[in-house]
Amino acid sequence: MPSHTRPTLASVAALAGVSPSTASLAFAGSSRVTAETRQRVFTAAQELGYAGPDPLAASLRRRRTGVVGTFVGERLLYAFRDPEAIQLLDGITEVLSPHGVGLLLLAGDAGRPAQEQLARIPLDAAIFATCGMAGDPALALLQRRAVPVVVVEGPVMEGLPLIDIDDRRGTAELAGHLRDLGHRRVATVTMPLRLDGTRGLVSAEREAAGMYRVVFKRLAGVTDVFGKVPAFEVASNVVDEGARAGHALLDVPADRRPTAVLAQSDLLAAGVLRAAAELGLRVPEDVSVAGFDGADLPWLRPTVLSTVVQPSDEKGRTAARAVLDLLAGRQPTDVTLPVWMRVGTTTGPAPDSVQA
Amino acid sequence: MPSHTRPTLASVAALAGVSPSTASLAFAGSSRVTAETRQRVFTAAQELGYAGPDPLAASLRRRRTGVVGTFVGERLLYAFRDPEAIQLLDGITEVLSPHGVGLLLLAGDAGRPAQEQLARIPLDAAIFATCGMAGDPALALLQRRAVPVVVVEGPVMEGLPLIDIDDRRGTAELAGHLRDLGHRRVATVTMPLRLDGTRGLVSAEREAAGMYRVVFKRLAGVTDVFGKVPAFEVASNVVDEGARAGHALLDVPADRRPTAVLAQSDLLAAGVLRAAAELGLRVPEDVSVAGFDGADLPWLRPTVLSTVVQPSDEKGRTAARAVLDLLAGRQPTDVTLPVWMRVGTTTGPAPDSVQA
DNA sequence: GGCACAAATCGAATCGATTCGATTCGATCC
DNA sequence: GGATCGAATCGAATCGATTCGATTTGTGCC
Numbered sequence: 032m033p034s035h036t037r038p039t040l041a042s043v044a045a046l047a048g049v050s051p052s053t054a055s056l057a058f059a060g061s062s063r064v065t066a067e068t069r070q071r072v073f074t075a076a077q078e079l080g081y082a083g084p085d086p087l088a089a090s091l092r093r094r095r096t097g098v099v100g101t102f103v104g105e106r107l108l109y110a111f112r113d114p115e116a117i118q119l120l121d122g123i124t125e126v127l128s129p130h131g132v133g134l135l136l137l138a139g140d141a142g143r144p145a146q147e148q149l150a151r152i153p154l155d156a157a158i159f160a161t162c163g164m165a166g167d168p169a170l171a172l173l174q175r176r177a178v179p180v181v182v183v184e185g186p187v188m189e190g191l192p193l194i195d196i197d198d199r200r201g202t203a204e205l206a207g208h209l210r211d212l213g214h215r216r217v218a219t220v221t222m223p224l225r226l227d228g229t230r231g232l233v234s235a236e237r238e239a240a241g242m243y244r245v246v247f248k249r250l251a252g253v254t255d256v257f258g259k260v261p262a263f264e265v266a267s268n269v270v271d272e273g274a275r276a277g278h279a280l281l282d283v284p285a286d287r288r289p290t291a292v293l294a295q296s297d298l299l300a301a302g303v304l305r306a307a308a309e310l311g312l313r314v315p316e317d318v319s320v321a322g323f324d325g326a327d328l329p330w331l332r333p334t335v336l337s338t339v340v341q342p343s344d345e346k347g348r349t350a351a352r353a354v355l356d357l358l359a360g361r362q363p364t365d366v367t368l369p370v371w372m373r374v375g376t377t378t379g380p381a382p383d384s385v386q387a
Numbered sequence: 388m389p390s391h392t393r394p395t396l397a398s399v400a401a402l403a404g405v406s407p408s409t410a411s412l413a414f415a416g417s418s419r420v421t422a423e424t425r426q427r428v429f430t431a432a433q434e435l436g437y438a439g440p441d442p443l444a445a446s447l448r449r450r451r452t453g454v455v456g457t458f459v460g461e462r463l464l465y466a467f468r469d470p471e472a473i474q475l476l477d478g479i480t481e482v483l484s485p486h487g488v489g490l491l492l493l494a495g496d497a498g499r500p501a502q503e504q505l506a507r508i509p510l511d512a513a514i515f516a517t518c519g520m521a522g523d524p525a526l527a528l529l530q531r532r533a534v535p536v537v538v539v540e541g542p543v544m545e546g547l548p549l550i551d552i553d554d555r556r557g558t559a560e561l562a563g564h565l566r567d568l569g570h571r572r573v574a575t576v577t578m579p580l581r582l583d584g585t586r587g588l589v590s591a592e593r594e595a596a597g598m599y600r601v602v603f604k605r606l607a608g609v610t611d612v613f614g615k616v617p618a619f620e621v622a623s624n625v626v627d628e629g630a631r632a633g634h635a636l637l638d639v640p641a642d643r644r645p646t647a648v649l650a651q652s653d654l655l656a657a658g659v660l661r662a663a664a665e666l667g668l669r670v671p672e673d674v675s676v677a678g679f680d681g682a683d684l685p686w687l688r689p690t691v692l693s694t695v696v697q698p699s700d701e702k703g704r705t706a707a708r709a710v711l712d713l714l715a716g717r718q719p720t721d722v723t724l725p726v727w728m729r730v731g732t733t734t735g736p737a738p739d740s741v742q743a
Numbered sequence: 744g745g746c747a748c749a750a751a752t753c754g755a756a757t758c759g760a761t762t763c764g765a766t767t768c769g770a771t772c773c
Numbered sequence: 774g775g776a777t778c779g780a781a782t783c784g785a786a787t788c789g790a791t792t793c794g795a796t797t798t799g800t801g802c803c
Contacts (some may be wrong), residue, residue, distance in 0.1 A: 050783045082531035086509040087447045091788050097507050117467040133508050135491045147755030151453050152489050153442040175438035270685050329626050330686030444789030609750045
């Protein structure tokens with residue numbers, strides 16, 4: 032009868048009549064141990080109800096847990112709602128899973144509890160995805176901890192590998208497309224510059240206080256083509272917020288209404304589309320709408336959003352590979368992935384130019 | 388100058404001139420240590436570049452990692468696409484986060500790598516959500532490892548707390564609603580009975596080989612009202628699969644076409660709606676469509692899906708509370724949460740009965 | 744001034760494995 | 774028959790903390 036205390040490797044070894052080291056080798060599947068011995072160990076384990084080496088103790092000894100923390104923006108709920116983020120996560124798991132690495136989801140930019148939690152949870156490495164704001168305390172903590180970190184579209188940090196995309200060029204290309212269609216009065220909808228729940232037109236000082244590089248890059252792409260244009264910041268990257276922005280921008284007299292709205296994400300663009308529909312505006316006849324991301328939004332069909340397509344899954348895979356590199360002691364290089372414009376059914380000639 | 392090896396609590400304690408035990412207390416924020424002493428320890432830590440106790444070592448000692456594994460069905464990607472699953476996850480995090488517990492996502496029903504991974508990753512507890520099939524090897528492994536497990540809508544297992552919903556009654560209620568509307572020829576679209584990529588009409592033997600209790604419960608709800616009806620099984624719970632099922636069921640001569648389709652999830656129902664649209668069928672004039680879940684699908688607007696609403700977030704919170712109970716040594720009780728019917732715009736009188 | 748008591752600190756055991764270098768034991772070779 | 778070699782196994786150190794009971798120090802009281 033097995034004793035009442037949980038069995039340990041040592042007790043199993045004792046029962047099998049071998050040393051703990053041999054038992055350990057047996058469980059590790061080392062070829063340096065006889066098949067017969069291995070069997071004896073397994074039998075003993077069975078008898079004692081021992082399910083294999085304790086993961087914690089093993090992790091401590093070999094200094095590796097098999098867990099990679101992934102920080103996704105804002106609340107987890109929002110990240111889950113964002114097809115782009117999901118594809119990214121999927122790309123990450125795709126590469127990490129075969130290596131037996133689990134994905135620990137952490138809400139980025141979170142408050143105290145998350146900080147504490149971060150300090151207590153064993154992590155081999157971390158991926159800062161999208162959410163990383165400049166000077167994020169979580170990031171600082173990880174660095175002090177000497178946890179390898181990979182940044183995805185986050186702040187540029189000395190010594191941290193950065194997986195980036197060419198947002199600016201892509202946005203500029205899309206903006207150029209709109210300019211070629213005759214659009215002159217355009218507006219843009221930006222993702223949050225800070226996570227303080229603010230929404231509204233972006234003032235110069237608000238912009239100066241922004242914390243997220245992605246937002247700036249995509250803004251710059253528009254500016255490259257149109258110069259400064261009205262930018263409406265939303266409180267978070269979800270459809271409803273896009274709709275609010277859409278109403279704010281489009282529910283004005285026609286002569287002051289933008290003929291094209293460039294949203295910084297497809298979710299926001301979808302919201303703008305909804306707002307347009309609610310206001311009785313036809314797309315693209317009355318207003319053109321464009322997004323960013325190009326993740327598949329099946330529910331938009333048959334509408335095809337004009338957007339900048341980014342390889343989100345490849346971004347995830349690249350980030351995951353960078354993590355594996357770090358864990359293997361190799362220093363990964365920074366990567367900037369290409370993006371490309373997809374012209375859909377939501378952009379068309381500017382109404383003005385048609386009349387002209 | 389700090390030595391080249393990573394600083395440890397012991398080295399910090401030595402520099403501060405206290406014992407390791409005191410230093411430990413200091414970092415734990417114990418009131419049993421003088422503010423002055425604590426400060427001295429922190430200063431020493433700073434000097435050595437020590438970021439706080441090693442999470443792994445600490446976890447080993449106190450036998451707790453602060454990580455709860457959550458198994459979500461099939462591939463992570465699909466789970467991410469399912470608003471219901473997402474709300475569930477959100478509910479879980481909502482309760483767990485304040486307790487400093489991180490959520491480790493694991494793909495349920497996965498192959499070998501996931502098994503290995505599971506055996507190596509330190510976990511305090513696990514939540515088996517939706518995906519749990521009867522006799523899942525992952526579940527068996529967790530039980531052998533004596534990891535506390537909470538099952539959500541999974542198999543009924545001796546000794547494992549079960550968080551369930553009243554699918555059967557809810558589905559029956561919805562089916563009754565359709566019967567009251569005069570529908571006599573109905574069909575149902577089921578989620579996968581096994582994860583082997585099969586799709587098509589469910590045969591008796593296929594049904595007998597099914598592994599997921601949820602599917603049976605919802606089938607039973609339909610049977611309660613209509614008796615056996617044609618059931619089309621999809622390969623996975625996504626919109627596209629629902630559309631395929633919709634085509635298979637609806638693309639037939641009108642006199643053999645079901646006047647109502649009950650899908651086992653809103654995602655599948657959305658697919659059926661798309662199929663109906665593609666086939667030029669009006670909803671609900673030509674065919675009524677109903678779903679299950681009631682998570683908000685903003686993109687369906689202005690259509691409102693007739694469905695059974697389940698409290699997914701509350702389900703998640705309940706599961707998370709059960710986990711906390713288990714971790715605190717309390718034995719949680721099984722819970723069955725109520726569901727309720729929501730009549731939307733996708734169900735209406737049966738075409739036959741209108742003519743009659 | 745001596746005693747009791749509380750507060751602060753310390754020592755040592757413990758959590759449960761992994762791993763490296765050393766040791767044993769046959770078998771092979773000359 | 775003894776030296777050599779390789780395979781299998783073993784011992785002991787180590788990973789880095791936490792925690793409990795014991796010890797020291799300081800304070801209040803009679």
